[in-house]
Amino acid sequence: xxxxxxxxxxxxxxxxxxxxxxxxxxxxxxxxxxxxxxxxxxxxxxxxxxxxxxxxxxxxxxxxxxxxxxxxxxxxxxxxxxxxxxxxxxxxxxxxxxxxxxxxxxxxxxxxxxxxxxxxxxxxxxxxxxxxxxxxxxxxxxxxxxxxxxxxxxxxxxxxxxxxxxxxxxxxxxxxxxxxxxxxxxxxxxxxxxxxxxxxxxxxxxxxxxxxxxxxxxxxxxxxxxxxxxxxxxxxxxxxxxxxxxxxxxxxxxxxxxxxxxxxxxxxxxxxxxxxxxxxxxxxxxxxxxxxxxxxxxxxxxxxxxxxxxxxxxxxxxxxxxxxxxxxxxxxxxxxxxxxxxxxxxxxxxxxxxxxxxxxxxxxxxxxxxxxxxxxxxxxxxxxxxxxxxxxxxxxxxxxxxxxxxxxxxxxxxxxxxxxxxxxxxxxxxxxxxxxxxxxxxxxxxxxxxxxxxxxxxxxxxxxx
Numbered sequence: 438x439x440x441x442x443x444x445x446x447x448x449x450x451x452x453x454x455x456x457x458x459x460x461x462x463x464x465x466x467x468x469x470x471x472x473x474x475x476x477x478x479x480x481x482x483x484x485x486x487x488x489x490x491x492x493x494x495x496x497x498x499x500x501x502x503x504x505x506x507x508x509x510x511x512x513x514x515x516x517x518x519x520x521x522x523x524x525x526x527x528x529x530x531x532x533x534x535x536x537x538x539x540x541x542x543x544x545x546x547x548x549x550x551x552x553x554x555x556x557x558x559x560x561x562x563x564x565x566x567x568x569x570x571x572x573x574x575x576x577x578x579x580x581x582x583x584x585x586x587x588x589x590x591x592x593x594x595x596x597x598x599x600x601x602x603x604x605x606x607x608x609x610x611x612x613x614x615x616x617x618x619x620x621x622x623x624x625x626x627x628x629x630x631x632x633x634x635x636x637x638x639x640x641x642x643x644x645x646x647x648x649x650x651x652x653x654x655x656x657x658x659x660x661x662x663x664x665x666x667x668x669x670x671x672x673x674x675x676x677x678x679x680x681x682x683x684x685x686x687x688x689x690x691x692x693x694x695x696x697x698x699x700x701x702x703x704x705x706x707x708x709x710x711x712x713x714x715x716x717x718x719x720x721x722x723x724x725x726x727x728x729x730x731x732x733x734x735x736x737x738x739x740x741x742x743x744x745x746x747x748x749x750x751x752x753x754x755x756x757x758x759x760x761x762x763x764x765x766x767x768x769x770x771x772x773x774x775x776x777x778x779x780x781x782x783x784x785x786x787x788x789x790x791x792x793x794x795x796x797x798x799x800x801x802x803x804x805x806x807x808x809x810x811x812x813x814x815x816x817x818x819x820x821x822x823x824x825x826x827x828x829x830x831x832x833x834x835x836x837x838x839x840x841x842x843x844x845x846x847x848x849x850x851x852x853x854x855x856x857x858x859x860x861x862x863x864x865x866x867x868x869x870x871x872x873x874x875x876x877x878x879x880x881x882x883x884x885x886x887x888x889x890x891x892x893x894x895x896x897x898x899x900x901x902x
Contacts, residue, residue, distance in 0.1 A: 480508070480534055481505040481506060481507065481508065482505070483534070484505045484508070484510065484532055484533075484534050484535060485503050485504070485505040485510075487532055488503045488505075488510065488529055488532055489503050491528065491532075497516050497517055497518055497521050498514075498516060498521070498525075500514040500515050500516070500545070501513070501514035501515075501516065501525070501542055502514050505535075507536065508534055508535060508536030508537070509536055509537045509538075509539065510529050510532075510535050510537070510538050510539065511539040511541065512525055512529070512538070512539065512540045512541060512542050513541045513542065514541075514542050515542065515543055515544065515545035516542055516543075516544060516545060517544070517545055518544070519543075519544040522540070522542040522543065522544060523540075525538075525540055525542060526538050526540055569630075572629065572630060573630070575629055576625075576626035576627075576629040576630050577626065579622065579625045579626050579629055580622035580623060580625065580626040581622070582622075583618055583619075583621050583622035583625055584615075584618055584619050584622040586618060587614055587615050587617065587618020587619065587621075587622075588615055588618070590614055590618070591611035591612075591614045591615045592611075594607075597610045597611055597614075604894075604896070605664070605665070605668045605693065605894045606665065606668060606669065609665070623636070623639070624636060656711070659711045660694060660695075660709050660710050660711045661693065663709075663710040663711040663713065663714035663715075664691075664692075664693045664694065664710045664894065666714055667691060667696075667710055667713060667714055667894065668691070668894040668896075671895065671896065672718055672720070673688050673691075673718070673720055673722075673895075674688065674722070674895060675688055675689065675690065675881065675885060675893075675895055676688060676722070676878050676881050676882070677720055677721075677722040677723070678720075678721040678722045679698070679718055679719060679720050679721065679722070680718070680719040680721070681696070681698075681708055681712075681713055681716050681717075681718055681719075682708070682712065682716050682717075684698065684700070684706050684708065685700065685701065686698035686699050686700040686701060686706055687699045687877055687878065687881050688881075688895070689705075689881055689884045689885060690884075690885060690892070690893040690894075690895060691710075691893065691894040691895045692710075692892045692893065692894065693710075693892065693894065694709070694710065695707045695708055695709050695710055695713075696708045696710060696713045699877070699880060699881055699884065701877075703880070721786075722786075725785050725786060725787050726759060726762065726783050726784070726785065726786070727783065727784060727786040727791055728762070728781055728782065728783050728784075729781065729782055729783075729784065729791055729792075729794055729795035729798065730779065730780065730781045730795075731780055731795055731798070731799050732769065732777055732778065732779055732780070733748070733777070733778050733780060733799065733802055733803060733806070733813065734772070734774040734775040734776060734777045734778070734813060734814050735775055735776055735778070735806050735811040735812065735813055735814070736775035736776065736811070736812060736814050737810065737811040737812060739809070739810075739811060741768055741776060744776075744778070744806065744809070744811065745766050745767065745768055745778060746766075747805055747806070747809065748766045748778055748780055748802050748805065748806070749764055749765070749766040749780075751798075751801050751802050751805040752764035752766065752780060752781075752782045752798050752801070752802065753782075755782070755794075755797070755798060755801060757784055757785075757788075757789045757794050757797075757869050758782040758783060758784060758794070758798070759782075759783040759784060759785060761783075762783045763783075764780075764781060764782040764783070765780075765781045765782075766778055766779065766780050766781070767779050774814045775813075775814040778802075780798065780799075780802055782794070782798055784869075786871065786874075787871065788870065788871055789869050789870065789871055790869055790870060790871045790872070790873060790874060793868070793869040793870075794869045797869050
């Protein structure tokens with residue numbers, strides 16, 4: 438009971454607090470001009486009749502009563518629209534003979550009265566739809582016919598595949614054809630309905646929505662455009678060894694979203710096409726010839742030019758190095774590790790493994806240098822730490838330190854290194870064939886066969902950039 442009593446009290450408080458409907462008299466237009474002294478009941482009745490006749494022709498003033506006394510018009514009643522109640526002052530003030538206006542018309546709060554116009558409007562719209570149904574069916578049929586024609590044209594293969602450089606661009610052509618015919622179908626349907634003015638509104642709304650979506654998916658749009666450009670340019674082929682932003686591997690496929698590579702460790706690398714398009718691409722597979730390079734040092738009393746030519750002849754004489762471009766060796770610098778030679782050679786990477794060829798060439802050059810009595814330096818640093826005996830001495834001035842250093846026994850001279858006896862040239866017995874690369878290419882081929890070719894933008898029939 439206390440809860441019900443509190444609820445009832447709250448409802449009564451809210452009802453009392455609600456403002457009562459205010460009359461429409463809000464200081465709007467009143468009659469102006471000079472008030473005459475002649476007045477009669479006939480004039481008041483004429484003014485009232487004129488106002489009633491005007492309100493009878495207008496919708497929404499059926500419950501408004503008009504009383505005129507001495508030229509003063511009093512309006513009472515309710516309307517469904519408060520705006521129309523305020524417009525009564527402007528309307529009545531235009532009637533000749535009106536001295537003042539008392540507008541007591543308020544907006545109706547009756548639920549049934551306020552719902553009746555909505556129901557009436559709904560019924561009118563239903564009637565209009567029934568009347569327009571045949572025309573709507575004809576317009577819909579025209580739209581379907583035009584759109585269906587666009588779909589059938591887009592399904593044709595020959596025109597679009599012949600015009601497009603690859604299948605991906607051909608699909609884009611088909612999508613544009615379908616979109617163009619859909620827009621044409623909408624225009625035809627609106628023209629039948631005589632509502633072509635709506636086309637500008639529809640296109641404007643579509644433009645605003647497209648702009649908003651474009652900002653929201655900016656990265657996706659950029660990636661899609663980059664995919665189109667890469668599919669046209671074709672900067673690499675499947676199984677090409679490339680480097681993009683420090684990532685190296687063999688190309689598996691180019692999709693509409695990313696470039697997929699197989700790293701030398703067998704891992705998949707997926708790089709967005711927007712990044713690929715803007716990055717520096719190094720293609721190691723474009724040319725059959727590829728150069729290896731390494732450094733080797735030597736020491737000994739010998740003519741450096743003679744040693745350089747010996748290393749060059751050694752690399753040039755290897756069976757897997759190419760005669761053109763020829764091997765090249767030059768003296769790079771002299772350092773703690775001796776005299777440093779920079780050795781380069783070229784191989785056919787389709788038949789020879791670059792890393793194995795580099796390792797074999799290094800072994801052969803080292804053997805040739807040692808065969809001439811030279812030694813490859815092995816820089817070794819020995820650090821001797823003797824624990825101190827007794828307490829640590831106090832710091833001495835620089836002069837005393839110098840004297841003690843002078844009295845100290847000189848260090849033992851290192852034993853002379855025995856001369857390396859000449860060795861015979863190293864025999865070529867290493868297999869430097871590109872078998873490992875072929876195995877990696879087989880892995881890429883298996884990946885491509887497993888994933889299919891429906892989403893691969895790489896086309897070997899198109900010229901490479």
